[in-house]
Amino acid sequence: MMNHIDLSSVLRQTLACDLYSNLVTRSTGAAVRFQIEQLLSASRDRGIALTVIDFSQVSMIDFSCADEVVAKLLMRYSSDDPPQDAYFLFRGVTDDHWDAIEAVLERHGLALALEDDDCVRVVGVLSEDERRAWDAAYRLGRSSVADVALEMATDPEEARDALDALCRRRLMMRIDDEYVAVGSPRD
């Protein structure tokens, strides 16, 4: 199942005001993240949730707000004790948002799946093996370790380590014994 969260709508509900479309201040960011968590929690019983976080209608985001809305959200759901199984795909991120998002990803060593035109790519801090494994799994769609290893031209153990690391980081879903990259066209 897929959730779609339009951040500008969440922002308007948070501020109770239609005037601004800027994600600024730490307290606003914390309130927006809380709303996102509430929406995720409401869909908890419907299985693994892929949630699209949509920036399309957001004019700008500052560092403090990006830290709350992006970094803390990713950290909470990729922790050892996440509130639920959740995966995120970021949509509508432009150059106007990227400086702040990139800064918080680097600060916390995080990465995220970003929808860019017709494709999805991972951005942020990843090891070379993680990046190659994600790219391979994305190209293949739902696939086994052996398939990904072949695509990466590496041995299966190395591929499995990278895929499992990506699963812990919520950039890859594991379904039965197969892997699906977040945002993969065949997931």
Place this chain on the structure above:
Amino acid sequence: MTHVITVPPSLDDHSFEQVLEQVAPLPADAKLLVDARHARWASPYGLTALLTLAQTRDERPTLAVPELDETLSYWSRAAFFQHAESVYDLTGTYPKRREAGESNVLLEITPIAKSDDVHTVVGRVQERAQQIIKTELKLEAKAIIGFAMTLSEVCQNIIEHAGRGGWVAVQSYRWTKRLGRRVVVIAVCDAGLGFRRSLESAPGHLPSSRWDDAAALEEAVIRGVSRFRDRSRGQGLAGARNYVGRWNGKLSVRSGTARISIVPSWDDDVPLAEGLAPFPGAQVQVIIPEAVAAGGSPER
């Protein structure tokens, strides 16, 4: 007894030190007459710092307003008198209502006390900043968003750390004397806790052998340390520092008895000034200059 504090004719971040040097020896409850009659020009820093000065006094001070019509008109357009009436007793003749009209004031003096104020400030500045940064400063479109982000972060510094409200103002002007180019300037001043006391309130804070206002500013501005344990904190000023570095700008942060600056090649300020006259709170100034073409003159 009333002590007369003379405001220099040109009031900016440097000349404001002359004001503070006159105030420093006086007790907080001394009655002040701040004499701005001969002031001819003031930067956004000068105006917001004047308001902040009044907030630091136990006894409500008096301000003698500028005599020059042109100066009165500018201070009025910057909303100085509107706010000064709340912290000073004003003497002299000045426009009772804020003058409107075309102006290089991007954001008139605006109080910052809560998160909503930052939303208002950023929203109001965005449209005008776009025009000024692109057409007057000749900077890339990317500089516009960074400007709004920087404005947001330096304003949040008040909300997160000052413990009381402060003031922000944004203006663009041709800085003939020092630079010969147009600049856009953000000034954010508060009379709150200041950096040293804010960092001292961190859980488990252990002051180093050299712990003073200058050390606190180095920790906060250069190393991104915050009073919060949360590793996420301290990114705001780091972001502002990166922004001014990218666009050849200048960032200065004054707190207590010290001022730290990220100094670009066009300026001859010192990176760290210590032993200044004490002044509570924090005073931040960001200057972004017009782009220079490869030949050295402003781009045309």
